[in-house]
Amino acid sequence: MSAILKYKWQYIMIMPAVVLLLLFSYVPMAGIQVAFKDFHIGYTIWNSPWTGFENFAFLQDSQFWLVVKNTVYIALLKFVFGFPAPIILALMINEVSHGGYKRFVQSVSYLPHFFSWIVVAYILQSLLTLDNGLVNQLIVSLGGDPVFFLGSTEWFRPMIVASGLWKEVGWNTILYLAAITSIDPQLYEAAKVEGAGRLAQIRHITFPGILPTISIVLILSMPSLIAVGMDQIYPLMNPANQPVADVLDTYILRSGLQQGYFGSATAVGLLSSVISLLLVLSTNQISRRINGEGLW
Amino acid sequence: MKRSTGEKFGQAVITVLLLLLCLTVLYPFVYMLAISLNTGSDAAKGGVYLWPRQFTLSNFHIVLGNKVIQHSYLITILRTIIGTVSGLLVTLLAAFALSYRQMPARRVLLTIVLITMLFSGGLIPFYIQLFNLSLINTFWVYILPSAFSAWNMFVMLKFIQGMPEALIESAEMDGAKPPRVLFSIIIPLSKPMLAALGLFTGVMHWNDWFAGAFFVSDQNLIPVQTFLQQLLSAQDISVVMGSNNSVEALARGSQNLAQVTLMSVKMATVMVSAIPILCVYPFLQRFFVKGVLIGSVKG
Numbered sequence: 113m114s115a116i117l118k119y120k121w122q123y124i125m126i127m128p129a130v131v132l133l134l135l136f137s138y139v140p141m142a143g144i145q146v147a148f149k150d151f152h153i154g155y156t157i158w159n160s161p162w163t164g165f166e167n168f169a170f171l172q173d174s175q176f177w178l179v180v181k182n183t184v185y186i187a188l189l190k191f192v193f194g195f196p197a198p199i200i201l202a203l204m205i206n207e208v209s210h211g212g213y214k215r216f217v218q219s220v221s222y223l224p225h226f227f228s229w230i231v232v233a234y235i236l237q238s239l240l241t242l243d244n245g246l247v248n249q250l251i252v253s254l255g256g257d258p259v260f261f262l263g264s265t266e267w268f269r270p271m272i273v274a275s276g277l278w279k280e281v282g283w284n285t286i287l288y289l290a291a292i293t294s295i296d297p298q299l300y301e302a303a304k305v306e307g308a309g310r311l312a313q314i315r316h317i318t319f320p321g322i323l324p325t326i327s328i329v330l331i332l333s334m335p336s337l338i339a340v341g342m343d344q345i346y347p348l349m350n351p352a353n354q355p356v357a358d359v360l361d362t363y364i365l366r367s368g369l370q371q372g373y374f375g376s377a378t379a380v381g382l383l384s385s386v387i388s389l390l391l392v393l394s395t396n397q398i399s400r401r402i403n404g405e406g407l408w
Numbered sequence: 409m410k411r412s413t414g415e416k417f418g419q420a421v422i423t424v425l426l427l428l429l430c431l432t433v434l435y436p437f438v439y440m441l442a443i444s445l446n447t448g449s450d451a452a453k454g455g456v457y458l459w460p461r462q463f464t465l466s467n468f469h470i471v472l473g474n475k476v477i478q479h480s481y482l483i484t485i486l487r488t489i490i491g492t493v494s495g496l497l498v499t500l501l502a503a504f505a506l507s508y509r510q511m512p513a514r515r516v517l518l519t520i521v522l523i524t525m526l527f528s529g530g531l532i533p534f535y536i537q538l539f540n541l542s543l544i545n546t547f548w549v550y551i552l553p554s555a556f557s558a559w560n561m562f563v564m565l566k567f568i569q570g571m572p573e574a575l576i577e578s579a580e581m582d583g584a585k586p587p588r589v590l591f592s593i594i595i596p597l598s599k600p601m602l603a604a605l606g607l608f609t610g611v612m613h614w615n616d617w618f619a620g621a622f623f624v625s626d627q628n629l630i631p632v633q634t635f636l637q638q639l640l641s642a643q644d645i646s647v648v649m650g651s652n653n654s655v656e657a658l659a660r661g662s663q664n665l666a667q668v669t670l671m672s673v674k675m676a677t678v679m680v681s682a683i684p685i686l687c688v689y690p691f692l693q694r695f696f697v698k699g700v701l702i703g704s705v706k707g
Contacts, residue, residue, distance in 0.1 A: 115512050121586035122505035126517060129502035132556040135541065136534070137524040143533025157536060201429075204422050213423070219693055220430040226685050226696075228615035230636045234678040235436040237640070238443065238671070246439060249454045278432065286700045310415050343618065347640055361531075368532040369622055381530025389527050 147379035153372075167375035176363070176380070183359040186272060186340045193273050195333065197281045199326060202288035203314060218289070221282025232275050233347035237262065240271075263352030276344060287329060288322050295321040327402070334395040338388055360384050437682065444468065444676040448669030466668055467676035474648050476627055477635060477677065484614060484631040487550040491613040496606050498555045500598075503564035504590050525558045538623055549623045550613070550631070560605050563702060567601045568594060604699025607692055614685070632681050639677060645670045648677070 116123070143157050147167055151160045170176040201221070208214040224232075239246045240261040248258040261267045299317045308316065342361035349357040360380065368377025438458060443451050444467050446460035455461065471477055502521075506514060528534075534553075535544075543549045571594070579589050595602070620634030630638075639648070645668065 119508065119511045122508050122511050125501040125586070125590075126505040128498045129556045129561070130517070130520070132498065132552065133520060133524055133558075136537065136553045137528065139537050140529030140533040141527070143529050143536055146533060146536065151536075153539070156540070157533070204426060207419065207422050208426065209419070213426075217426045217430060219690070220433050222693065222696070223689060224433055226611055226615075226689060227682060228617060228633050228636075230615075230617050230633050230640065231678055231682055233640055234636070234674065235440065238440055238675060239436065241671075244452055244454045246457070282429075282433070283700075286697055290701055309412065310418065347637060350641070364531055365622070369535060374532050374536070378530060378532040381532055385527055385530055392526055 144378060144382055146375055147382050149375060151374045151378075153374075163375070167379040170376050170380060178355070179358050179360055179363045182356055183338060183340055185356075186269060186345075186359060187337050189269055189273050190276055190340065191333070191337060194276055194280070194284075195330070197277055198284035199288055199322070201281055202285040202292065202322070203318060205285060205289060206292050206318065207310065207314075218282070218285075221285070223282070224279045225283035227279070229279075229341075229343045230347055232279055232344070236271060236275060236348065260352075262348070263350055265353055265356045268348070268353040268356050271348065272341075272344065276341070284329075287325055291322040291325040292318060331395050331399050334391050336388070337391060338384060437686070440675045440682075441679055443672060444679045446672065447667040448672030449667040451672055452669055464667070467672045468680070470648060470668060470673060471676045471680055476630075477632070477648070477680070479628060480630050480632045480635045483547070483550075483620075483629060484633070487547070487631060488610050488613040491551050491554065492606050492610045494551060494555050495557060495560075495609045496602060499557050499560045499605075500564055500595075500602070501590075502556065503561045503568060504586070504594055506561075506565055507568040521558050521561060535623070543623070545624055545626050545629065547629060550616070550619055554612070557609070560609070563605065564598070564601065567598060567702060571597055600695070600698060601702055603695050604702060607695055608699055636678060636681060639674060642670065645673050648673050 146157055146160070148162060148164060149157070149160045150163045150166075151157060205214060205217055205221075208217065237245075240248070242248060242258055242260050242262070245261075247261070252258055259267070261271065295317065299321075300313055303313050303317060338360070340359050340361070342359070342365070345357055345359055346362055346365070349362060361384075364377045364380050364384075367373045367380070442456050442458060442460050445463055445465070446456050447462040447464045448467065450456075450462040505511070506518060508514070529537075538544050538549060538553070543552065575593055576589055579593055584592070615633055616631070617633035617637045620630040621637055624630060624634075
């Protein structure tokens with residue numbers, strides 16, 4: 113008791129955080145029971161009737177499996193392009209010998225990170241819109257037919273991957289560039305004496321030097337793999353591209369908040385939370401085995 | 409050390425590629441600015457690429473005269489300031505408390521925080537809780553749920569634990585209570601870290617459109633980004649023309665109004681939201697980079 117009193121200030125200070133976590137994290141966790149209940153606004157999560165697995169009927173819905181496929185597809189595409197790109201860019205920036213130009217490239221490439229995905233959607237709209245978007249003006253002037261990029265199922269995924277790269281590739285170089293600066297310059301001196309060219313130096317010094325950083329970033333990016341970026345996708349989704357654009361998060365949003373199927377939307381959410389939890393836990397295990405320590 | 413011709417060539421290729429990257433980043437803003445400063449009906453004919461052909465400010469007049477936009481700006485500014493200050497305060501208090509390693513139940517409290525980073529109830533139960541707390545359709549839905557950040561708390565905790573313990577111990581010898589230690593020792597030493605995390609939190613608030621779109625239906629409470637999101641899929645310009653101070657003035661003054669198109673108004677609106685960021689970015693950039701590096705230390 114005296115120990116607790118001794119730390120009374122600390123308990124007072126942590127109180128607001130605990131209350132907020134309780135209200136906005138733990139009560140919603142208890143709210144997961146809605147997935148197994150027949151919930152309507154007006155009932156509380158506690159007194160609505162249990163329905164067992166009725167809300168999981170979506171598992172037999174082909175629409176749901178299409179959404180799963182879209183989610184996995186977009187996640188993989190974003191990973192395959194989005195993971196190596198900042199590494200390559202960082203290696204390229206590092207090769208610039210003019211300090212002023214180097215800083216300029218860094219400043220400019222970090223910039224898009226600070227704009228919302230809504231602004232990105234506007235940029236895409238202004239460049240790609242059917243009547244007189246910049247790209248279609250170009251296509252028409254070259255004698256082609258305008259393409260309806262924004263409402264096309266073929267162009268949706270390239271658009272998501274490209275705009276994702278545009279927004280985040282520069283920002284994601286920061287960690288790699290920091291790792292490169294911490295490489296011992298003597299290694300390069302020694303390599304030069306040995307007669308190694310720039311390419312050999314990159315392969316034998318720079319790349320191995322940032323390999324630990326690469327593996328950490330890889331591990332940390334795994335858990336968010338299936339969170340494919342509702343923020344990015346929702347503003348660009350429309351009835352025309354929905355067959356490829358609809359992902360788990362947009363599906364939950366539509367069936368839950370817009371159509372009022374709280375139970376089944378919660379069930380879909382539960383499934384996706386469990387999958388990302390499994391991804392975190394298994395990555396942590398892998399990290400423990402490889403690096404000797406986990407993420408926490 | 410002489411460079412071989414191959415290496416010089418490689419250097420040149422890299423310089424050009426990086427220049428292209430910079431152009432790809434910057435050009436969309438140049439293009440949108442040009443369209444927004446051009447009369448809409450003229451821009452619709454195509455051919456405006458770098459600078460306006462028929463210069464006008466009427467698009468900006470209309471956007472800035474719209475009461476919903478003016479109000480949404482006020483909401484964005486308010487939530488950014490209140491959200492950032494309260495977010496830093498709540499999170500810092502928690503991090504400071506947890507930096508006392510001898511505190512009873514410290515591990516339990518850390519675990520309580522950690523669990524929320526691994527698992528969440530998901531959107532729908534969260535929404536139901538906001539509804540039960542009567543936060544739907546209030547300004548506080550922007551502030552309260554994000555006032556504590558588990559991620560930022562671990563960054564802060566790591567930072568505070570890296571401070572020399574002797575400093576805190578000597579202050580305690582002199583009879584300083586924890587609040588005094590926090591305000592006269594920890595906060596002054598944490599300025600760069602607080603600046604970086606504060607900027608990230610601020611940007612998060614400035615850019616969030618989701619809460620305004622789904623947790624609020626009152627148009628008097630939406631932030632700029634939510635307004636932009638609504639305008640993105642608008643089919644005509646009535647959204648912007650309604651309740652507008654400038655429309656009448658413009659209509660009286662000239663025939664400008666007929667030349668305003670949905671696209672020109674959209675571009676002006678998005679520029680209005682982007683210009684503040686473009687203006688402050690060059691000055692704040694170094695804090696952001698520092699912030700990433702502080703955060704990258706394993707929490």
